[in-house]
Amino acid sequence: MTFESLALNPFILKAINDSGYTEPTPVQAEAIPIVMAGHDLMASAQTGTGKTAAFMLPALHKLSEPPKGPGKGPRILVLSPTRELAQQITAAATKYGKYMRRAKCVSILGGTPYAVQNRLLSGPVDILVATPGRLIDHMQRGKVDFSRLEMLVLDEADRMLDMGFIEDVQLIANATPKSRQTLLFSATLDGKMAQIAKDLLNDPRRVEVASQQDRHESIEQRIHFCDDLGHKGRILDYLLRDTDLKQVIIFTATKRDADLLAGDLFDQGFPAAALHGDMPQGARNRTLTKLRRGEIRVLVATDVAARGIDVAGISHVINFDMPKQAEDYVHRIGRTGRAGATGIAVSLVSHRDGILLKKISSYTGHKIEATVIPGLEPKSRMREAAPRRGSGRDNGRGNNSGKPGKRFSSEPKHAFGHKPKSAGHSGQARNSGASETGFTGPSERRMQERYNTQPAPNRTGEKRKPATRTQRPQRDGWK
Ligand code: AMP
Numbered sequence: 001m002t003f004e005s006l007a008l009n010p011f012i013l014k015a016i017n018d019s020g021y022t023e024p025t026p027v028q029a030e031a032i033p034i035v036m037a038g039h040d041l042m043a044s045a046q047t048g049t050g051k052t053a054a055f056m057l058p059a060l061h062k063l064s065e066p067p068k069g070p071g072k073g074p075r076i077l078v079l080s081p082t083r084e085l086a087q088q089i090t091a092a093a094t095k096y097g098k099y100m101r102r103a104k105c106v107s108i109l110g111g112t113p114y115a116v117q118n119r120l121l122s123g124p125v126d127i128l129v130a131t132p133g134r135l136i137d138h139m140q141r142g143k144v145d146f147s148r149l150e151m152l153v154l155d156e157a158d159r160m161l162d163m164g165f166i167e168d169v170q171l172i173a174n175a176t177p178k179s180r181q182t183l184l185f186s187a188t189l190d191g192k193m194a195q196i197a198k199d200l201l202n203d204p205r206r207v208e209v210a211s212q213q214d215r216h217e218s219i220e221q222r223i224h225f226c227d228d229l230g231h232k233g234r235i236l237d238y239l240l241r242d243t244d245l246k247q248v249i250i251f252t253a254t255k256r257d258a259d260l261l262a263g264d265l266f267d268q269g270f271p272a273a274a275l276h277g278d279m280p281q282g283a284r285n286r287t288l289t290k291l292r293r294g295e296i297r298v299l300v301a302t303d304v305a306a307r308g309i310d311v312a313g314i315s316h317v318i319n320f321d322m323p324k325q326a327e328d329y330v331h332r333i334g335r336t337g338r339a340g341a342t343g344i345a346v347s348l349v350s351h352r353d354g355i356l357l358k359k360i361s362s363y364t365g366h367k368i369e370a371t372v373i374p375g376l377e378p379k380s381r382m383r384e385a386a387p388r389r390g391s392g393r394d395n396g397r398g399n400n401s402g403k404p405g406k407r408f409s410s411e412p413k414h415a416f417g418h419k420p421k422s423a424g425h426s427g428q429a430r431n432s433g434a435s436e437t438g439f440t441g442p443s444e445r446r447m448q449e450r451y452n453t454q455p456a457p458n459r460t461g462e463k464r465k466p467a468t469r470t471q472r473p474q475r476d477g478w479k
Contacts, residue, residue, distance in 0.1 A: 025050030073145030111281030
């Protein structure tokens, strides 16, 4: 199938051509004809499949025809669970609609000033991309005119449900004309999602592209068993020194840990920054811009903030802390291996992650074998992974001690032992005041205390000195 055969407006085809897309992705090939025919649609497709264009291209096509009624309000409304995803949708609308006269796209996101948004909403709008909470604020103030709305898109509807936005979404949908066309995109379409679709969609067509098993073929998945936080820290240090690692997103369980780890890595000389939901929107935007420009090599993020990030340079994803759900694992690793590139997803797992690992392998249909770094082998191994408790047999996962498998030593409850720094580290490596004497500075000492960071072996197996302020990590191989 070609884009030409989808009968899209020539101006849209020209923009697609500029984007370098040669053919529609499976979700686009299936969804676009359904939407162009005017049907409601529920589609299971995740980020990385080309789902944004699957709804944005037919939405823009609708805009190429004259509006059905008078007014200045939006003709297309896209709801997104997060600001980052909303910004990417807005960027996609601008990219694909750049040759069109009537494709003014406005985004209404939390964390940005009301005054600017009021001004944007008072002018003509064709496409409105919004997070539900802020949109409702504007609706309650009478600032949004839905009288000529033709299409409502719920992107990552499963996430909106998880994040407690579904009532807001229903409220918004009820404020739009009944004649609208409604599209729902979600990772899964069963259970609650089916109920939501029943409430909001009218006789929808269903599209389910590639099963979980078929996805992420471009991503090599690895796991490293870690004895404790110190071991994790040493493996992380080793991974970050890989010259094949262009840019990486490291996931932590909490915002605080994201700040702390980013701060430590930054102090170690890595161009690192944190990204999480407690940061003001301006700071989040600046961090993402730096990431796109390659000025940030290591982004330490939480799930919500990192969702939807689409940066081609992300060669690696590292789960420093494992996600709570298998679905989140799939979303996380999808930040790498984007748009035809290949990527590596590394998970640092502890004994507590055994059940989760099983859930992930049944969700993805793919069992991940453990990888061992020479010199950084785990001392203990997971009980779940051992063939028989106390059998003394090795499970081939790097425990060459010949001793029976035992549980990992448990990690401290609070992974990091000090308060987050108030000064920002959301920028490229600052001059850290390298010690003339070669002594390690306070942050290296903290890092060593926290992670018990012994010098990790380098790739040739030889022991290396820990990074000090005078000895910066290798930075070749990335911009
Ligand atoms: P999405 O799933 O919408 O987040 O899109 C993932 C990536 O695929 C984005 O970088 C898009 O620019 C890219 N993309 C979308 N459609 C196509 C296509 N037909 N061919 C190649 N890349 C595409």
